[in-house]
Amino acid sequence: VAARERKGPGRRPAGSGTRETILETARDCFAELGYDRTTLRGIATRAGVDVALVSHYFGGKQQLFAEAAVLPFDPSALVPRLLDGPRDGIGRRLMDFVMDILDDPEARARMTALIRAAAAEDAAAEQVRRRITSQVLMPLASGLGADRPELRAALTGSQIVGLVMARHVVGLHALAGTDRAVLTDAVAPVVQHYLTGDLTRDLDAAR
Amino acid sequence: VAARERKGPGRRPAGSGTRETILETARDCFAELGYDRTTLRGIATRAGVDVALVSHYFGGKQQLFAEAAVLPFDPSALVPRLLDGPRDGIGRRLMDFVMDILDDPEARARMTALIRAAAAEDAAAEQVRRRITSQVLMPLASGLGADRPELRAALTGSQIVGLVMARHVVGLHALAGTDRAVLTDAVAPVVQHYLTGDLTRDLDAAR
Numbered sequence A, B: 001v002a003a004r005e006r007k008g009p010g011r012r013p014a015g016s017g018t019r020e021t022i023l024e025t026a027r028d029c030f031a032e033l034g035y036d037r038t039t040l041r042g043i044a045t046r047a048g049v050d051v052a053l054v055s056h057y058f059g060g061k062q063q064l065f066a067e068a069a070v071l072p073f074d075p076s077a078l079v080p081r082l083l084d085g086p087r088d089g090i091g092r093r094l095m096d097f098v099m100d101i102l103d104d105p106e107a108r109a110r111m112t113a114l115i116r117a118a119a120a121e122d123a124a125a126e127q128v129r130r131r132i133t134s135q136v137l138m139p140l141a142s143g144l145g146a147d148r149p150e151l152r153a154a155l156t157g158s159q160i161v162g163l164v165m166a167r168h169v170v171g172l173h174a175l176a177g178t179d180r181a182v183l184t185d186a187v188a189p190v191v192q193h194y195l196t197g198d199l200t201r202d203l204d205a206a207r
Helices: A018-037 A042-047 A050-059 A061-068 A075-083 A086-104 A105-121 A124-144 A151-169 A180-196 B018-037 B040-047 B053-059 B059-069 B075-082 B087-103 B105-120 B122-144 B149-169 B180-196
Strands: none
Touching: A018 A042, A018 A050, A018 A061, A018 A105, A018 B105, A042 A050, A042 A061, A042 A180, A050 A061, A050 A075, A050 B053, A050 B149, A061 A124, A061 B053, A075 A124, A075 B149, A086 A105, A086 A124, A086 A151, A086 A180, A086 B105, A105 B018, A105 B105, A124 A180, A180 B149, B018 B040, B018 B053, B018 B059, B018 B105, B018 B180, B040 B053, B040 B059, B040 B075, B040 B149, B053 B059, B059 B122, B075 B087, B075 B122, B087 B105, B087 B122, B087 B149, B087 B180, B105 B122, B105 B149, B105 B180, B122 B149, B122 B180, B149 B180
């Protein structure tokens, strides 16, 4: 899974490409500094434009963040792709997708920036709710046809957000250093359980 | 599970209790504002002391945070208590404990403050690694005697941190509004799987 846009080598300091330049710079700043430490002035300086131009195009920091926090995938294409396959393989397909994101440095930077920001700022939390839960996990849970799709989407989101937090933000060595296949084996059944399993069932009873 | 300390109604503006007053004020500020927006000056103003006194007692913001981020439980007492009971009930006992924390407003505020801070700041991430993973989840996983205790502790931590994030920081309605018993039923088997299950096993194969 590649990021949808890459930063070109030649930035355009003014003209029709300025808005996109500011947006790309904002993405870099939010990813590197986090939401709180990123300022419109810092973005403007780094993009080589006047801060008034940043405000002109985007209003305030929250609006700029909302536009900059583009997910490294297209939800409308992702959901049908994930649904295409055996129902009891959805946990593994979703985890393979998540690990693809986390293996790609730019895509991972966007995901971790969004999750870091969501911890600090309501506007970013709203982006996570809307873009991850509402646009991906809810349609996925609904498409699988199980009961309580909203709860299933939220539980799935909690495990995925928690995995990104623990592995790439808190930096737990046991997760950062563990082979992708081992992590996928451990977490995919959990995601499957949340999306299609009996949520009242004691998994251990079957052991 | 009650918080270990409660803020008394009468604050002491100076003297031997000043250090504790600053610490309590710092806890309030970190919980309300998050790590980044909390300043030594803000804490000093709110505690009614000179900022130099805050530096005198605690050095910088990172050190103050490390002291203020007291967990709302005592790890050395918690681990034996959780281990006391049937091995196949550890998922439920741990989830009951987590839900107790999240049901207590002050304890929840401390947990969410720590997790918010961990998303923004390496010093806080280190507190999460040390106080939740190393002092609670690692001894728990080791005490249960399964293979790969470090990986199991980290996976368990990812789900618990993710649940707190999704429910109380990102604010997913489906988690915030769902009955405690339903959430416990859904997540306890996952925690059990991470702590004692076969991490290479496809849970769905047994269905």
